[in-house]
Amino acid sequence: MKKTLLSFLSSLKLTIALLIIIAVASILGTVIPQQYGGGEAFRHLSPGLVKAFRSLQLFDMYHSVWFIILMGLLSLNLITCSLNRFPTSWKLFKKIPSLDRGKPFEKLSPDRILVIEGKPHEVIGRGENLLKKRYKRVRKKDTANSTVFYGEKGTYSHFGVYVIHLSILIIIAGAIISSLLGFNAYVNIAEGESTNTVYLGRQKGIKKLDFTVRCDKFSIALYKNGMPKEYRSNLSFLKDNNVIFQGPLLVNHPITVNGIRFYQASYGTIPGDQVYLTIKKGNDEEIIRKVRLKDSFYLKEKNAKLTILRIEENLMSMGPAVLINIQSPEGTMRFWAFEHIEKIKDRIPGLFKKVPKFNPGLFKPYYFTLNRIEKKYYTGLQLSRDPGVSTVAIGSFFIIIGFFITFFSSHKRLWVRVDEQEGKSRISVAATSNKDPVGLKREIEHLLRHFSYMRG
Amino acid sequence: MIINTTILGWVTFIYFGSAIFYIFRMVTGREFWGPFASIIAFTGLIAQTVGLILRWFESYKMGIGHAPLSNLYESLIFFSWTIVLLYLIIEWRIKSRNLGAFVIPFAFLSMAYASFSPNVNSRIQPLIPALQSNWLISHVITCFFGYAAFTIACGLGFMYLLKGLGKDEDTRPFFRFLPGREIVDELIYHSIVIGFIFLTLGIITGSVWAYSAWGSYWSWDPKETWSLVTWFIYAAMLHSRFVRGWRGKRMAIMSLIGFASVLFTYFGVNYLPGLHSYF
Numbered sequence: 001m002k003k004t005l006l007s008f009l010s011s012l013k014l015t016i017a018l019l020i021i022i023a024v025a026s027i028l029g030t031v032i033p034q035q036y037g038g039g040e041a042f043r044h045l046s047p048g049l050v051k052a053f054r055s056l057q058l059f060d061m062y063h064s065v066w067f068i069i070l071m072g073l074l075s076l077n078l079i080t081c082s083l084n085r086f087p088t089s090w091k092l093f094k095k096i097p098s099l100d101r102g103k104p105f106e107k108l109s110p111d112r113i114l115v116i117e118g119k120p121h122e123v124i125g126r127g128e129n130l131l132k133k134r135y136k137r138v139r140k141k142d143t144a145n146s147t148v149f150y151g152e153k154g155t156y157s158h159f160g161v162y163v164i165h166l167s168i169l170i171i172i173a174g175a176i177i178s179s180l181l182g183f184n185a186y187v188n189i190a191e192g193e194s195t196n197t198v199y200l201g202r203q204k205g206i207k208k209l210d211f212t213v214r215c216d217k218f219s220i221a222l223y224k225n226g227m228p229k230e231y232r233s234n235l236s237f238l239k240d241n242n243v244i245f246q247g248p249l250l251v252n253h254p255i256t257v258n259g260i261r262f263y264q265a266s267y268g269t270i271p272g273d274q275v276y277l278t279i280k281k282g283n284d285e286e287i288i289r290k291v292r293l294k295d296s297f298y299l300k301e302k303n304a305k306l307t308i309l310r311i312e313e314n315l316m317s318m319g320p321a322v323l324i325n326i327q328s329p330e331g332t333m334r335f336w337a338f339e340h341i342e343k344i345k346d347r348i349p350g351l352f353k354k355v356p357k358f359n360p361g362l363f364k365p366y367y368f369t370l371n372r373i374e375k376k377y378y379t380g381l382q383l384s385r386d387p388g389v390s391t392v393a394i395g396s397f398f399i400i401i402g403f404f405i406t407f408f409s410s411h412k413r414l415w416v417r418v419d420e421q422e423g424k425s426r427i428s429v430a431a432t433s434n435k436d437p438v439g440l441k442r443e444i445e446h447l448l449r450h451f452s453y454m455r456g
Numbered sequence: 457m458i459i460n461t462t463i464l465g466w467v468t469f470i471y472f473g474s475a476i477f478y479i480f481r482m483v484t485g486r487e488f489w490g491p492f493a494s495i496i497a498f499t500g501l502i503a504q505t506v507g508l509i510l511r512w513f514e515s516y517k518m519g520i521g522h523a524p525l526s527n528l529y530e531s532l533i534f535f536s537w538t539i540v541l542l543y544l545i546i547e548w549r550i551k552s553r554n555l556g557a558f559v560i561p562f563a564f565l566s567m568a569y570a571s572f573s574p575n576v577n578s579r580i581q582p583l584i585p586a587l588q589s590n591w592l593i594s595h596v597i598t599c600f601f602g603y604a605a606f607t608i609a610c611g612l613g614f615m616y617l618l619k620g621l622g623k624d625e626d627t628r629p630f631f632r633f634l635p636g637r638e639i640v641d642e643l644i645y646h647s648i649v650i651g652f653i654f655l656t657l658g659i660i661t662g663s664v665w666a667y668s669a670w671g672s673y674w675s676w677d678p679k680e681t682w683s684l685v686t687w688f689i690y691a692a693m694l695h696s697r698f699v700r701g702w703r704g705k706r707m708a709i710m711s712l713i714g715f716a717s718v719l720f721t722y723f724g725v726n727y728l729p730g731l732h733s734y735f
């Protein structure tokens with residue numbers, strides 16, 4: 001029972017089955033919107049189905065319990081398989097065949113036999129040197145009428161598989177470290193503002209950093225055709241009011257502060273605290289004036305003081321507006337100046353009668369409209385700390401090494417027999433390899449060529 | 457200004473001509489046509505290389521210099537370039553033109569899609585910030601060499617299955633030029649190995665790029681997921697060969713399945729809902 005479970009766990013059948021199941025599940029995950037998109041899909045599905053999908057965690061499949069179990073099984077499969085096979089590989093690696101058997105030389109094809117000038121005893125010394133240069137663990141054995149050498153190459157090729165499989169386990173381990181110990185968060189910071197509170201992505205909730213991030217400036221550079229060329233946030237990182245780091249953050253060039261990496265992820269605009277007012281007096285030319293929130297200026301002719309009290313991006317769904325306060329000898333009045341007053345007037349007839357406070361001409365003979373609110377940028381930062389990255393990187397590096405060992409090396413064993421034939425030396429080369437027959441043939445030809453240059 | 461697209465447009469026809477010659481050679485069973493096919497393919501490769509380099513230069517002249525690997529048009533061109541390059545290397549190494557009829561048409565199709573589809577914009581566009589990364593360049597190069605190797609495996613798979621329609625020692629014109637089964641099988645295996653290594657490198661370099669651009673080396677977006685699925689398919693294929701000793705027809709069929717997955721990773725993913733809504 002134990003045995004069959006183990007052989008099932010280490011079997012290739014399980015591997016293939018798992019690979020197929022994980023592949024199918026992953027494909028499903030690309031069709032069913034995950035996480036953020038899930039909300040969109042709800043509208044197309046019946047409530048029962050949504051409930052079923054939810055309980056199967058289909059909207060966050062790659063982090064669901066069953067997906068993790070599948071990955072766990074895959075790892076277990078890799079581990080048990082590797083443990084199972086390793087002793088065999090180790091034996092193959094260690095084993096040096098006995099040299100006095102004639103078996104390797106039975107049925108040797110004639111092109112693997114070479115006859116050269118010189119008696120065997122003259123040839124053997126050099127032959128040994130030649131072999132020692134090219135091969136490892138060279139052994140020599142003299143028999144009654146011949147000398148046999150053994151040498152080998154690429155013994156490590158038996159371990160390529162383990163390097164690959166271990167690398168995969170390392171990568172999986174790295175991914176686990178990432179998801180358990182790492183975090184992902186985002187935060188929007190307006191120009192000139194700072195914060196130390198960021199919003200967690202997957203884990204939800206907020207996180208307090210032990211330093212403060214300030215966005216000094218955000219800027220966009222454009223190409224001639226209007227496509228974005230560069231997004232740049234000038235950031236300052238402060239701790240106890242001391243700047244610990246300052247620098248520009250660009251896409252593809254993250255900044256790391258106290259082990260947390262910052263990425264330029266998005267941007268946007270919010271109303272700033274400056275507005276442009278269009279002022280028209282009677283039939284005069286319009287003038288445009290820049291005013292800051294809470295600041296005032298004087299309308300000299302009427303000896304009046306105008307102050308901006310509030311800035312609204314969208315007042316009662318009627319668009320941008322500012323609240324104006326006017327203090328004059330006639331008294332104090334307050335009213336709203338809209339940006340799109342003409343449109344609002346057309347849509348709501350008799351508006352000014354109903355709501356005098358919306359009348360832009362309330363303070364005669366002036367007529368105030370909002371030209372525009374000066375926007376200011378905010379930068380959208382993505383933050384992450386990912387202690388699993390180096391582990392994943394190590395695994396990735398070794399998997400490539402493992403590929404080269406597995407695919408491009410082979411364990412070649414060569415037997416070379418030197419005996420005498422009509423006063424000359426006859427050299428026979430036999431060889432085996434665990435894979436790559438073509439490479440083996442080349443190896444033998446190469447060796448024979450070297451022997452043919454040799455004279456006694 | 458658009459001399460590169462003109463040249464690349466010609467290359468489409470050159471590869472078409474080459475494919476015709478390879479197929480003609482196959483169907484008539486006369487080697488006579490072979491050298492024409494090879495020379496035309498080689499000419500096409502040179503012209504295409506020149507076209508790509510010119511495009512690179514032109515982008516610098518426009519002040520938006522970048523390697524011509526940044527949009528669908530450029531990737532299709534590069535895809536066909538890698539196919540023809542790998543194919544010609546193989547043709548030279550194995551000294552046989554038999555595979556040409558099964559591979560060069562793919563290079564032609566990729567060029568034709570790039571040149572004639574209304575959905576593919578051939579203008580040189582500047583790079584948006586997210587694409588300004590050397591990792592992206594290594595990512596594209598490794599991926600497309602992988603895709604090209606898988607394309608060749610797929611051509612070989614077709615060849616193997618066609619061979620199955622004839623008798624073992626078929627001397628009819630068409631079948632005469634199909635190489636022996638073991639050779640095709642061996643070639644499929646080698647192409648898959650090359651493709652698999654490049655695909656793995658492609659996934660790794662892509663992750664490095666994602667990590668430097670978005671802060672997460674793996675986020676299960678459809679393209680990533682499909683490349684992993686493709687990786688699984690070829691891994692399963694290699695295992696069934698290593699451990700079970702699967703050969704021949706099964707490998708040929710799996711090379712077609714794998715290629716279908718490659719195509720979906722390349723094109724199909726665009727029809728799925730994407731999650732990345734960055735710049």
Ligand code: HEM
Binds near residue numbers: 010074075085406694
């Ligand atoms: C996706 C994760 C992988 C899993 C779960 C996995 C699993 C397995 C298992 C269970 C075996 C042994 C079967 C047996 O001993 O009967 C095996 C063998 C092997 N695997 Fe993997 N493997 C994975 C990835 C890879 C990759 C990427 C490669 C490289 C292409 C690879 C190359 C090999 C080789 C060469 C063998 C041994 C073949 C032999 O010597 O007989 N494996 N694998």
